[in-house]
Amino acid sequence: xxxxxxxxxxxxxxxxxxxxxxxxxxxxxxxxxxxxxxxxxxxxxxxxxxxxxxxxxxxxxxxxxxxxxxxxxxxxxxxxxxxxxxxxxxxxxxxxxxxxxxxxxxxxxxxxxxxxxxxxxxxxxxxxxxxxxxxxxxxxxxxxxxxxxxxxxxxxxxxxxxxxxxxxxxxxxxxxxxxxxxxxxxxxxxxxxxxxxxxxxxxxxxxxxxxxxxxxxxxxxxxxxxxxxxxxxxxxxxxxxxxxxxxxxxxxxxxxxxxxxxxxxxxxxxxxxxxxxxxxxxxxxxxxxxxxxxxxxxxxxxxxxxxxxxxxxxxxxxxxxxxxxx
Amino acid sequence: xxxxxxxxxxxxxxxxxxxxxxxxxxxxxxxxxxxxxxxxxxxxxxxxxxxxxxxxxxxxxxxxxxxxxxxxxxxxxxxxxxxxxxxxxxxxxxxxxxxxx
Numbered sequence: 001x002x003x004x005x006x007x008x009x010x011x012x013x014x015x016x017x018x019x020x021x022x023x024x025x026x027x028x029x030x031x032x033x034x035x036x037x038x039x040x041x042x043x044x045x046x047x048x049x050x051x052x053x054x055x056x057x058x059x060x061x062x063x064x065x066x067x068x069x070x071x072x073x074x075x076x077x078x079x080x081x082x083x084x085x086x087x088x089x090x091x092x093x094x095x096x097x098x099x100x101x102x103x104x105x106x107x108x109x110x111x112x113x114x115x116x117x118x119x120x121x122x123x124x125x126x127x128x129x130x131x132x133x134x135x136x137x138x139x140x141x142x143x144x145x146x147x148x149x150x151x152x153x154x155x156x157x158x159x160x161x162x163x164x165x166x167x168x169x170x171x172x173x174x175x176x177x178x179x180x181x182x183x184x185x186x187x188x189x190x191x192x193x194x195x196x197x198x199x200x201x202x203x204x205x206x207x208x209x210x211x212x213x214x215x216x217x218x219x220x221x222x223x224x225x226x227x228x229x230x231x232x233x234x235x236x237x238x239x240x241x242x243x244x245x246x247x248x249x250x251x252x253x254x255x256x257x258x259x260x261x262x263x264x265x266x267x268x269x270x271x272x273x274x275x276x277x278x279x280x281x282x283x284x285x286x287x288x289x290x291x292x293x294x295x296x297x298x299x300x301x302x303x304x305x306x307x308x309x310x311x312x313x314x315x316x317x318x319x320x321x322x323x324x325x326x
Numbered sequence: 327x328x329x330x331x332x333x334x335x336x337x338x339x340x341x342x343x344x345x346x347x348x349x350x351x352x353x354x355x356x357x358x359x360x361x362x363x364x365x366x367x368x369x370x371x372x373x374x375x376x377x378x379x380x381x382x383x384x385x386x387x388x389x390x391x392x393x394x395x396x397x398x399x400x401x402x403x404x405x406x407x408x409x410x411x412x413x414x415x416x417x418x419x420x421x422x423x424x425x426x427x
Contacts, residue, residue: 012329016336023340023363027347032355039359046366053333053373054383061392065399070362073399077406078355081413112349120342127334127371136376136384153385154392162389169393176400180407228392305396312403315410 015049036074043067056224057154060216064232069309072239076313149290151222158226159294163283166227167272170265170301173308177261180312202244209237217302221291227298231305238310257307264304267297330374337370352420354409358402365398 022045026038043066050059141153141161148156158166213233220226271293272283279286285293344363351357369391376384413419 008329012332016332019336020339020343023343023366027344027351027356027360027363032353035356035359039362042363042366046370049333049370050373052329053377055373055376055388055391058369058373058388058391058395061395065395066366070399070402073403073406074355074359077410080410081355081419109346109350112346116342116346119345120338123338123341124335127331127338127375130375131378132328132331133379134375135379135381137386138379138382138384141385142382153382154388157385157389158392162386165389165393169397172397173400176404179404183407183411226392228396232396309399312400315403315407 012052015045015052019045019049032078033075036071036078039074040067040071043070057152057226057229060224060229061232064229064236065309068236069232069239069313072236072243073313076315147287147290149285149287149292149294150220152220152224152226154224155220155226155294158228159298160283160285160290163268163297164272166301167265167268167283170268170304173305174261174265177308177311180315198244202240206237206241209233209240213237213302213306217298218295220298221295227301228305230298230302232309234302234306235309235313238306239313242310242314257311260303260307261311262304264301267300271297328378330378333374334371337367337374339367340364340370341367343367354412354419354421355406358405358409361405362398362402365394369394 019042022038022042026035026042029035029038043062047059047062047067050056050062138153141157144161145151145153145156148160150156150159213230216225216233217227217230218225220230268283275284276282341364344360344367348357348360348364351360372387372391373383376387409419
């Protein structure tokens with residue numbers, strides 16, 4: 001027993017220190033590409049931490065989004081940045097060489113450094129002053145779990161007890177996408193022909209990813225999984241397709257894409273209005289049909305999340321030509 | 327000190343480290359990375375504090391963090407496309423110094 005607890009302690013300590021080290025390296029290494037790769041490694045490592053902290057739902061979401069999609073977004077943005085930023089000489093070139101090789105301590109900005117040390121100390125003392133054992137809202141959630149229509153407490157919170165959070169989140173996703181679209185994006189980035197291996201791999205992987213997504217959606221009712229995880233796997237499938245040169249605008253009509261993007265938020269809003277009329281409370285499902293309604297909402301949300309994430313990756317340069325033809 | 331406290335303190339460390347970078351680094355991509363790491367620090371505090379009892383951890387912070395991860399990726403996408411727009415307009419991806427401002 002002693003050795004096991006020592007082992008877990010050293011594992012936890014090592015994980016925590018590696019997180020801090022990776023974060024520091026990602027934020028200070030001069031090479032931006034290296035920084036992004038270190039950030040992806042950071043995402044993978046924090047996934048391990050979620051598992052250590054008994055949060056498998058969060059770990060699934062982090063693995064698909066935090067490490068996967070965010071990394072793809074950052075790398076794609078970095079590549080577009082390089083192609084336009086061919087002139088490396090900055091305007092403040094008179095200043096740049098001075099800052100290039102500062103001494104180890106000259107480079108520290110003391111005011112932010114000292115105030116952040118104070119802030120960390122304050123936050124740390126708050127953490128240490130909290131009660132060591134506290135079960136939070138889990139007794140309440142467990143007491144109502146039989147009425148929620150699902151067996152996984154996290155899904156019950158997301159889609160039933162605090163479903164309005166999820167409603168607002170669908171709207172946030174849509175607004176972010178509208179923001180990206182209205183910025184118009186930078187250069188048109190053309191993927192070169194992917195090569196046979198990537199092409200075949202994509203053809204094999206895409207059906208598997210769709211299947212995994214459907215499984216995650218279904219299993220979310222009683223085990224780790226759910227709409228967000230399923231949606232992000234679907235989004236990753238879309239990103240993979242685009243990376244291997246799949247041309248979206250030629251294959252699917254724009255109207256269909258927009259309908260899929262809107263399906264999730266609209267389903268939530270419609271459900272909120274209907275439950276408001278029938279039950280008198282926003283998103284309070286009738287107990288007998290809760291499971292079915294949650295599955296319906298989750299399915300539409302998964303499609304919307306997947307499509308939105310893939311569209312976010314595609315960026316602002318989409319569908320210009322199609323809009324003219326509409 | 328329990329595992330929960332250890333990871334919560336790590337989360338605070340990440341938050342402060344990234345906030346420092348956000349303040350001092352000029353490159354916008356680096357600032358976006360810093361905001362993401364700040365977010366991860368906050369998530370870590372939430373999830374760690376949810377696991378303070380020996381039973382099943384509190385599912386409410388878990389749901390909040392899942393929501394947070396998805397919101398973070400969409401905010402990152404928006405920030406990146408703003409950066410790219412600035413980059414195409416000005417051929418820079420850094421904020422100007424105060425002296426120039």
